Amino acid sequence: DTAVSQTPKYLVTQMGNDKSIKCEQNLGHDTMYWYKQDSKKFLKIMFSYNNKELIINETVPNRFSPKSPDKAHLNLHINSLELGDSAVYFCASSQGRPYTGELFFGEGSRLTVL
Amino acid sequence: DAKTTQPNSMESNEEEPVHLPCNHSTISGTDYIHWYRQLPSQGPEYVIHGLTSNVNNRMASLAIAEDRKSSTLILHRATLRDAAVYYCILTSHNTDKLIFGTGTRLQVFP
Numbered sequence: 001d002t003a004v005s006q007t008p009k010y011l012v013t014q015m016g017n018d019k020s021i022k023c024e025q026n027l028g029h030d031t032m033y034w035y036k037q038d039s040k041k042f043l044k045i046m047f048s049y050n051n052k053e054l055i056i057n058e059t060v061p062n063r064f065s066p067k068s069p070d071k072a073h074l075n076l077h078i079n080s081l082e083l084g085d086s087a088v089y090f091c092a093s094s095q096g097r098p099y100t101g102e103l104f105f106g107e108g109s110r111l112t113v114l
Numbered sequence: 115d116a117k118t119t120q121p122n123s124m125e126s127n128e129e130e131p132v133h134l135p136c137n138h139s140t141i142s143g144t145d146y147i148h149w150y151r152q153l154p155s156q157g158p159e160y161v162i163h164g165l166t167s168n169v170n171n172r173m174a175s176l177a178i179a180e181d182r183k184s185s186t187l188i189l190h191r192a193t194l195r196d197a198a199v200y201y202c203i204l205t206s207h208n209t210d211k212l213i214f215g216t217g218t219r220l221q222v223f224p
Binding site: 035045102107 | 150158160163199207208210211212213214216
């Protein structure tokens with residue numbers, strides 16, 4: 001029973017397309033995150049939601065729009081995909097702020113833009 | 115956010131102890147020390163965290179220097195499955211995010 005699940009695991013698409021990645025957590029956590037890991041393996045936070053409210057938006061282009069329909073879900077929609085968007089996107093969740101304990105990460109969604 | 119410094123890579127043999135160092139000379143009194151690891155093709159995984167005292171759990175031990183300017187993650191008996199990138203991260207009670215650095219890539223040889 002996966003704690004943080006992301007779909008799809010792999011996504012290959014053309015430049016200019018719009019795509020979405022979904023994330024669900026069954027841990028009852030109140031905070032969810034999106035991280036991006038680029039080809040150099042650098043992990044960078046993009047967004048964070050607490051109880052469906054956006055609390056972190058790390059200078060991510062407007063083409064990226066997160067949506068949290070409820071505490072258990074955080075989806076990422078990307079418009080007008082560019083080559084530089086190719087990366088692995090990780091969803092994570094925690095109960096409260098990170099200092100209190102652990103973040104649980106999903107297995108990642110590898111996006112390839114051609 | 116206070117920064118951490120880790121070696122780029124380390125090597126170990128299977129079943130030997132591994133000591134992964136982390137320097138954080140600018141740590142503040144409210145900063146917690148967290149360790150995560152990322153196995154190949156997987157998401158990061160929590161390992162351990164502490165504030166001032168040494169901590170043990172089923173995965174590892176965390177030894178924190180008395181002045182808190184450095185810490186060491188100890189894997190008591192490395193296995194091949196422990197080959198991963200290990201991240202040492204500082205976070206405080208008013209921080210809403212984990213900031214990952216470049217970490218230490220641990221190789222474990224049979």
